[in-house]
Amino acid sequence: MRVPLSWLREYVDLPADVTARDLASRLTLAGLEVETVETLGSDLTGPIVYGRVLEIEELTDFKKPIRYCRVDVGSANGTGEPQRIICGARNFSTGDLVVVSLPGAELPGGFAIGSRKTYGRMSEGMICSATELGLWEDHTGIVILPEGFGEVGEDAIGPLGLREDVLDIAVTPDRGYALSIRGVARDTAALYGVSFHDPADVAVSAPAGEGHPAVIADDSLCDRLVLRGVTGFDPDAAGPLWMKRRLHQSGVRPVSLAVDVTNYVMLELGQPLHAWDRDHLTGTVTVRAAEAGEKLETLDHVQRSLDTDDIVIADGSGAQAIAGVMGGVDTEIGLTSSEVLIEAAHFDAMRIARASRRHQLSSEASRRFERGVDSDLQLAAATRAAELLAELGGATVEGAYTHLDRVAPRAPITVKAAHAAAVSGVDYPAGTSEKWLETVGCEVVVDGDELKVTPPSWRPDLTDPNDLAEEVIRFEGYENIPSIRPRGSGRGLTSGQRLRRAVGRALADAGYNEVLSYPFTGERDLDGLQLSDDDARRGALRLANPLNDEEPLLRTTLLPGLFKALTRNVGRGFTDVALFETGLVYRPRPGAGRAPLPPVDRVPSAEELALIDAALPEQPRRVGVVVTGDAERAGWWGEGRAATWADAIRAAREVARVAGVDLEVEADAHAPWHPGRCAALYVRVAGERLLVGHAGELHPRTVKAFGMPERTAAMELDLDRVERARTPVVAPEVSTYPVATQDVALVVDETVPVGAIRDALVEGAGDLVESVRLFDVYTGEQVGEGRKSVAFTLRFRAGDRTLTAEEASAARDAAVAVATERTGAALRA
Incomplete structure (x- = not known):
């Protein structure tokens, strides 16, 4: 507004x-x-003054008519002599009062006025149009002022409201x-705290007879209707300058006097009005619901099919307006309309809002009706508009008018006098609530410590005690409510929340950037993942009203969103990209039925709640990463390193590290990863081995389907399962005794996983082992075809003594023995 x-x-x-x-x-x-x-x-500067056109010389030697004018500007030009000005407008005559910008003035938009020779004459200024002055949009010619508007030579900036x-x-x-x-x-x-003069205080006399016949078919559609007529209206009458200027300042385009008057009253009072050409109305005006199949051509010349939920204003020939939204062309005020009927009504706000959205017509009227207008304003607004048409357009206001009143009185709201103080936390003095509620127009009756408050007709939004408290608090000042630190509640973050934050920090520290993807996907994405027809991830939950028809499913995996984010970044020139995301995926339960829709007039029953819970999908929380390009960039410090499947597994190990669980990795084949470069990720829960995710290099077909660079790697991990594998953290004992280090190299079949060898060494070494670290893998002639040599460093330490060389060697031999038994390893000479 x-x-x-x-x-x-x-x-x-x-x-x-x-x-x-x-x-x-x-x-x-x-x-x-x-x-x-x-x-x-x-941005406007003078001198801009009133001028009188004294003489017009028509210059006919040019392609378009040009006029050379002598204009009296009084002493504003410093000489008292008439100003000579070239002008191309044709809508003014000798003797007209006009607006003149003299040399040195500057009009809106940085348009400087000076003296210059043009069309063979010296032009000393400009005779201005409304558009050039910034009054309103009008390209029909220059502004002609009514007689008596001002004296020749006087400054026009202030009286015209140019600022x-x-x-x-x-x-x-x-x-x-x-x-x-x-x-x-x-x-x-x-x-x-100053006086308010209500513009709706319009004197309205009793109707001198019956006005235009009208009927309200259903009180739920409209509870007040007023029709006021004027006769003898001059359709050629122009709107006054002050009205056009105010309309323009308020963002409304001036059109014609009849339309301008209804818009002016709407802006002034808040009541939308509609002006009808009464000569084109037939019979009784009826407010009713639209009939099935009914059509109406609205003022924007669009033929609209009406809905039975629409409120229409009809006459004997059918619908003539979509009530509260837009009128029809058949009864539009035209260039010859002299009999005007003003309609003011109070319609159901929800129906107006639905009609506006249904027909995609958001008008100034519908904006007000759907927010609620004063239900007691219609007669005053229609009378105000009729009087303006009489004053400005030479019409006569008819004494008879129609006023149908079906408005039900508002029930009082009972509220504690101290309710506003309780809500705001501020101890307001006694009587504060009564003072402010009466100021906004409420009727307040004090009943002990309670108030019975009847809101005014112009405040339909005041419906409960909290609405009344808001009125008191906002006038007392939101800024006067003290800032009080809330007391802490609960016991801080849950274990799952701490884990998710730790995972996010760890991945960010490892060089990954977090993204948030929409949880929607489509069949095309699932096809791009190379999922088989029986893959559980294809059993996605379908949305009833998807935002995008191509993505109607809730995601069952984080990977498509990560892949699309990576593709967007690569497409914008970022060749080295590492992204991660944590979020829920949605896995429908096998055999789950459709959730019931319980009514809103009661609490759902226990059986209904159980059915709703059973229909909800499982929602495990996952973490996923995707990486491409260089994991380490090249530079003066040395060669870089391209990201590989190992980086995806390293990200999974980083998650496991901050979760405090041991991650077991072994080769696997699982879409959408490359069969030969895919790892299954396991944790142990109560001794049971539990699959928590996969990592590795993506399948080439998946890479192509999502437009990613070659050799892109990814990882996805079930955080809920990882959390289940967590055990209470026990602080390690820090030994002050020295460490004993033993290296061991084992030759095994090249198909044996290094992780299996390490696990066997750890188990065989017993309690003295502190760590087992792989430091070398060798394949070649010295170990034979199909064999590999893996070398580990074993660190031993005791908490109560310094280990002897014999003890360290015995522990090493025990570790090698278990590894030999488990994996077929042989100690390399």
Whole structure:
């Protein structure tokens, strides 16, 4: 809502020293967020004065008609002589009062005015149009002012309103009253404690007879309808300059006097109006629901199929308007309309909102109706519009009018007098709530420590005690609520939360960047993963209303989202990419039925809740990584290193490390990984070996399907299962005794996993072993074809003594013995 400050001051006795920015700050603190304060005409400078056209010389030697004018500008030019100005407009005559920009002036947009020779004559200034002055958009010619508007030579900037402060307010859906000068003025008066002059205080006499016949078919659609007519309206009458200027400042385009009047009253009071050409109305005006198959051509010349949920205003020939949204072309005010019927009504807000969205018509009227308008304003608004048509358009207001009133009285709201203080935590003085609620228009009856509050008709948003508390708190000042640190509750983070944070920090420290992908996927993504038809990951949950028709499924794996994020980054020139994501995947339970939809008028039964729970998919939390390009960049320090399947496994080991679990790795074949470069990841839970994920290089077909670089590697791990494998952390004993180191090299078949050899060495070495670390793998002639040599460093240490060489050697021999038995290893000479 754009609010010109001068218009607002007409209804609020604001102190003269209150600036637009001061007011914007106060309104924002009171809940009406002022997004911007725009100073219109701030780039405009004078001299811009009134002038009288004395003489017009027609220059006919050019391709288009040009006029050479003598214009009286008084003493504004310093000489008192008429100003000579070239002008191409044709809509003015000798004797007209116009606006003249003299040399030295600057118009909006940085358009400097000077004296220059053009069309063979010296032009000393400009006769201005509304567009050039920034008054409103009008390309029909220059501005012709009415007689008596000003004296020749006087400054025109102030009287024309060329400079104006305009507040642009972002009105929230619950404050429909603020979509009017009236509503903003009421809050402004309350904030500054000054008088408010209600523009809706319009004298309305009793109807002198019956107005245009009207019927409300269903009170749930419309509970108040007013029809006021005027006769003898001059359709050629132009809207006054002040009205056009205010409409433009408020963001509404001036059209014609009849339309401008209805828009002006809507902005002023907040009540949308509709003007009908009464000559084109037949029979009784009826407010009803649209009939099945009914059509209407609206003012935007679109033929619309109406829905039975739409409210329409109809006459004897059918629907003539979508109520509260847009009128029809058949009854539009035209260039010859002299009989005008003003309609003002109070419609059901929800139906107007649905109709606006259904027909994709968001009009100024629908914006107000769907937020709630004053249910007691219709007669005053229609009367105000009729009087303006009479004043400005030469019409006569008919004494008879139609007023159908079906509005039910509002029930009072009972609230504790101290409720606002309890909500805000501020001990307000006694009587504070009553004062502010009465200020906003509520009727308040004090009953002991309770208040019975009847909200005013213009505040349909006040429906419960918390709404009333909000009114008190915002006028007392949100900024006056002290900041109190909340007391801690609970016992801090859960074990799962700590694990997820630790995993995120560890992967970030390892060089991975976190991404968040949408949890939606499609069949195309599952095909790209090379999943078989019976793969459990294809059993995805289908959404009823997907955001994207190509991604109607909830993800069963994190990998497609990671792959797409990597492809986007690579496509933007980043060749070295390492990404990770933690999030839920959704695995439907086998045989799960459809969740019931319990009614909203009662609490779901235990049986319904059980069925809902049974229909929910399992939602394990996963962590995934994807890496491509160089894991270590080349430079003056040496050669780089390309990322491989080993980096994906290293990421899994990093997750296992911060989780405090042992990760077992062995070769596997699992889509979408390369069969020969895929590792299965296991942990042990209560002695049972549990698969938690996979890592390795991706299959070439998957790489191609997602457009990723060759040799891209990825890992996906089930964090919930990893957490289950965690055991209480026991602080290690730190021995002060020296370590004994023994190296051992074993020759085994090249198919034997190194991890199996290491596990056998650890088991055989007993309690004295501190660590077993692989430091070399050799294949070649010395060990024979199909064989490999693996070398480990074994570190031994005792907590109570220094180990002897014999003890260390015995432990080493025991480790080698178990490895020989388990893996067929032979000690290499």
